[in-house]
Amino acid sequence: MKSKGILSQQLELYFMDNINKAILLELQRNSRLSMRKLAALIHMTAPAVTERVRRLEEQGIITGYTIRIDQQKINPIIEAYVETFMKSSHHQEFLKFVQAQKEIRECHRISGNACYLLKIEVPDQGTLNTFLEALLTYANYRLNIVIASTVKDA
Amino acid sequence: MKSKGILSQQLELYFMDNINKAILLELQRNSRLSMRKLAALIHMTAPAVTERVRRLEEQGIITGYTIRIDQQKINPIIEAYVETFMKSSHHQEFLKFVQAQKEIRECHRISGNACYLLKIEVPDQGTLNTFLEALLTYANYRLNIVIASTVKDA
């Protein structure tokens, strides 16, 4: 086994050829594929593809195997994007608030008008109201309720 | 086997007990679990859990098995949320534009100030510029570039 210098190790770290791209694409479409079937899809053998998948995991490119769930079928929710304008510069406290509030699904620090863009999900208007009152402690906001969405698959 | 009336069939359609919730949670954490291991985790037997998963798929609650990918490691991108203000009411044409532009990852019709909130991903500033010029045909916009993000797991 050949030893490698630091540089080549780093270059290799995020090396991404067409085969790896194909692997990611197929696993994204169906993560339950066995290594054999995956190998067949990309015209390779199981051991080779297994090793590549192992590396993709090791490098943190594949960060998990999960399912897509139709949340709306389970319990309908109200989605909203909330632009927040910090009242003071207590960002640390605000970020703690973000972590604590389960209604907040995403928090994006953005340039431009607002300080943060929050994506929230609440079961009903009452919960929304409570949440917004809590938010007011930290920031003024502009509420954008989602009426319809199109999300493209990766 | 007891026959069921139309009503009970419909009620059953989205029936979601704690066991099904547990199944979804575990599969969300690891979709490659075998039915056996999944069954062990939720204190059931494999055939029982297999049947439940089959139904969850059939009902469209589980819509796919996929992987989480660290996109930033593969090719760093600029993410932005773009609020758009329609110049005219040609929504149909705009929605065609949304479908056609691969830079647009999500499109949310929202109440409030803007008409739509777009989430876009571009590889560089040049692409961003080209995209925004194309967008200007349909709408005025407010650009919010993402500096940092926290996304919570479902």
Add this chain to the structure above:
DNA sequence: GGTGAAAACTAGTCGGC
């Protein structure tokens, strides 16, 4: 919904290219 066994499939390893 549980059980047990048969049939099918799987990941992992090996020498060789």
Add this chain to the structure above:
DNA sequence: GCCGACTAGTTTTCACC
């Protein structure tokens, strides 16, 4: 870095309770 074959173990899928 990849292949093909082999093996030991695991998984799914039944019929039946």
